[in-house]
Amino acid sequence: MALRVLGIDPGLTRCGYGVIDVEPGRRARLVTVGVVRTELDLPVEQRVHGVAVGLERVLDEFTPEVVALERVFAQQNLSTVMGTAQASGVVMYLSAARGLPVTLHTPSEVKAAVTGYGSADKKQVANMVARVLGLDSPPTPADAADALALAICHAWRGPARVAPVAGAGGAALTPAQRAWAEAERASRR
Amino acid sequence: MALRVLGIDPGLTRCGYGVIDVEPGRRARLVTVGVVRTELDLPVEQRVHGVAVGLERVLDEFTPEVVALERVFAQQNLSTVMGTAQASGVVMYLSAARGLPVTLHTPSEVKAAVTGYGSADKKQVANMVARVLGLDSPPTPADAADALALAICHAWRGPARVAPVAGAGGAALTPAQRAWAEAERASRR
Numbered sequence: 001m002a003l004r005v006l007g008i009d010p011g012l013t014r015c016g017y018g019v020i021d022v023e024p025g026r027r028a029r030l031v032t033v034g035v036v037r038t039e040l041d042l043p044v045e046q047r048v049h050g051v052a053v054g055l056e057r058v059l060d061e062f063t064p065e066v067v068a069l070e071r072v073f074a075q076q077n078l079s080t081v082m083g084t085a086q087a088s089g090v091v092m093y094l095s096a097a098r099g100l101p102v103t104l105h106t107p108s109e110v111k112a113a114v115t116g117y118g119s120a121d122k123k124q125v126a127n128m129v130a131r132v133l134g135l136d137s138p139p140t141p142a143d144a145a146d147a148l149a150l151a152i153c154h155a156w157r158g159p160a161r162v163a164p165v166a167g168a169g170g171a172a173l174t175p176a177q178r179a180w181a182e183a184e185r186a187s188r189r
Numbered sequence: 190m191a192l193r194v195l196g197i198d199p200g201l202t203r204c205g206y207g208v209i210d211v212e213p214g215r216r217a218r219l220v221t222v223g224v225v226r227t228e229l230d231l232p233v234e235q236r237v238h239g240v241a242v243g244l245e246r247v248l249d250e251f252t253p254e255v256v257a258l259e260r261v262f263a264q265q266n267l268s269t270v271m272g273t274a275q276a277s278g279v280v281m282y283l284s285a286a287r288g289l290p291v292t293l294h295t296p297s298e299v300k301a302a303v304t305g306y307g308s309a310d311k312k313q314v315a316n317m318v319a320r321v322l323g324l325d326s327p328p329t330p331a332d333a334a335d336a337l338a339l340a341i342c343h344a345w346r347g348p349a350r351v352a353p354v355a356g357a358g359g360a361a362l363t364p365a366q367r368a369w370a371e372a373e374r375a376s377r378r
Contacts (some may be wrong), residue, residue: 049285086278096238
């Protein structure tokens, strides 16, 4: 039974998202991929709202079971880090409101998981994403490829926790989450 | 006709909120004030969700017409800035989803507006908040007083824009927003 993972590369100008189904045996299949964009000249709260509306459509249409989100550091690019963090906050809220667990992965964790080394460049990551998912060409733009890489990373590293958010709509593991957790435990023995 | 302003001092550990009614003649009245708290040891998405649930109650019960939010800078305290930015993102989303305009004010703008100088300390700000609102003692904790100071600052500095968010539920100014905008224009002549 496959686990459906939504990866999100957060941002206000381009917020990448990618949904994959992953078998416990690590085989992964693309479900959907894309980018939510908002205009630079809009007030910031409208940009945050636009990202949220776009991601809500993805959550409602493709019903992922877990969300993998890029971990944002305050030390990153100062001109974009606040927007990235604000978008991350909304992703966390929308996920938790649906009872979905959120796991955070750093860019180097994602690169290491997907390509084998943590300092791979964007092109290498996109090429590996295409190979893992059996796509004819790397997904574009880079934000979309990064979102799929996050989802793959989450699936391959094993979730830090798969328990749904207590008191936020999900009280028990879904069958897929349970199967996944069991496969994860088995693979560690 | 009074304008109802919600001030928010964003944060995950303590998120201060304060609602005031302000007459065009600058007289301000306290409507409600408080703090939403979340536990430090919860997963971050549950903390963000907890802040959102608390603020949604305030928005729904007290129906403010504008939201004044502290502007967060990436250069601030690194250990808390990401949580603060994530909480800000959720405030922006919740406000925009209700068609409420959000204005951002820096801490020194708030201090200058309320006390007359931008480097006032927390106690001076809290004392002036109490005086402006006719309270017997300064509101506590500091996050609650700061939220009220943000609301007062917003009302006194004049909103950068009072137009509700286009396409997000509010198409026209409310009578209070219109009266306020007119009073603002008149005071600038």
